[in-house]
Structure formats: structure tokens, C-alpha cells
Amino acid sequence: MFDLFDLPLVPGLSSATDIITPVEEAELIARIDAEALLPFKFQGWEGKRLTHSFGWSYDFEDGRFAQAAPIPEWLLSIRARAAAFAGLDASTLVQALLIRYDPGAGIGWHKDRPVFEHVVGVSLGAEASMRLRRRKAGGFQRVSLPLPARSVYHLSGEVRHGWEHSIVPMEHRRWSVTFRSLA
Ligand SMILES: O=C(O)CCC(=O)C(=O)O
Numbered sequence: 001m002f003d004l005f006d007l008p009l010v011p012g013l014s015s016a017t018d019i020i021t022p023v024e025e026a027e028l029i030a031r032i033d034a035e036a037l038l039p040f041k042f043q044g045w046e047g048k049r050l051t052h053s054f055g056w057s058y059d060f061e062d063g064r065f066a067q068a069a070p071i072p073e074w075l076l077s078i079r080a081r082a083a084a085f086a087g088l089d090a091s092t093l094v095q096a097l098l099i100r101y102d103p104g105a106g107i108g109w110h111k112d113r114p115v116f117e118h119v120v121g122v123s124l125g126a127e128a129s130m131r132l133r134r135r136k137a138g139g140f141q142r143v144s145l146p147l148p149a150r151s152v153y154h155l156s157g158e159v160r161h162g163w164e165h166s167i168v169p170m171e172h173r174r175w176s177v178t179f180r181s182l183a
């Protein structure tokens with residue numbers, strides 16, 4: 001087995017810095033912390049990250065996909081900017097997932113649920129690294145995408161469907177808001 005660390009040029013992957021101001025970032029963090037965040041659960045195992053969904057929720061325990069409370073007002077301006085960055089109509093981003101990663105929390109290798117299509121994520125707090133990988137003959141092709149505070153990323157097409165992603169556990173707290181469209 002060998003690993004290739006290629007330049008981060010994967011079709012469907014894009015990112016940009018400073019989609020929000022530091023003041024907006026602090027406001028968003030306060031709003032997220034004020035929500036009823038619950039530990040992410042998967043087959044009886046409790047993750048260290050805390051989450052809350054709007055629009056649609058996907059329960060990893062029972063695989064149920066269900067309508068949730070609508071995306072609140074306080075997320076609409078950031079959703080509009082995330083959509084503009086991704087070249088999407090804001091109204092197509094019908095799901096918003098809030099996540100707080102406390103120290104030591106990350107997210108393991110996965111592809112997002114196939115009920116969703118576009119994924120547009122905004123990062124708050126500690127800088128994280130998103131790892132991306134896809135299986136190739138003889139090993140994995142890997143790419144690492146830095147996610148600084150107030151940056152945005154978009155996963156679509158090849159990187160969305162052909163690659164897995166994960167977030168390396170951080171030493172300091174990070175929050176993310178990910179918006180998704182339906183497939
Ligand atoms: O925190 C992030 O930016 C990524 C979260 C993620 O990959 C997911 O919820 O599927």
C-alpha cells in the first residue's frame with residue numbers, strides 16, 4: 001500500500017476564505033451554542049461532536065430521513081452567501097446541519113447520505129483539515145483541504161460521489177454549518 005498526496009485539485013471541490021466577518025462568526029457561534037445540540041449517535045456509539053438539523057434530519061440510528069423544523073431566519077443570510085459561492089439558488093439548500101466539535105472530536109471517513117446532493121460548508125472557530133481520499137489501484141489517492149475560520153467549501157460531482165472525506169480531531173473547539181440540497 002502507498003499513499004499519494006496530490007495537489008488539491010479534485011473535480012467538484014472548491015473553497016474560499018472570509019465568507020463572513022469575525023463579528024458574524026461570533027454571532028453564529030452564539031446562536032449554534034444556544035440550540036439544543038445533541039451528541040451524534042451511530043449504531044449505539046456516541047460521537048464527540050454535537051449536532052442539530054434544520055429542514056431535514058437523517059437519523060443514523062434507524063436510517064430514518066425526516067422533515068425537521070425549518071431553517072431559521074438567523075441562518076438565511078449565511079445560506080444566501082454559501083449558495084452564491086457555490087453557484088446555487090439559495091432555496092435549493094433545504095437542509096442545514098449545525099455541528100460543534102469539542103476538543104478531540106472529529107468525523108470519520110464517510111460520504112454524505114445519497115438523499116443529499118450539494119454540500120456547502122462554513123467553518124467557524126479553530127482551523128480544521130478536511131481529508132479526502134479515494135481508492136485507487138494499490139492504495140488511496142489523498143488530498144487535504146485546510147478549513148480556516150470563516151471559510152466556505154463546496155462538495156459536488158466527483159469529489160461528492162467518488163471520494164470520502166473526514167475531519168481530523170482538533171485541539172480547540174470548531175463549529176460548522178453545512179447546507180445541503182436534495183438529490
Ligand atoms: O464539519 C464539517 O465541515 C463537515 C461535516 C461533515 O462532513 C458531515 O456532516 O457530513
Ligand SMILES: [Fe+2]
Nearest residue numbers: 110111112165
Ligand atoms: Fe460529510
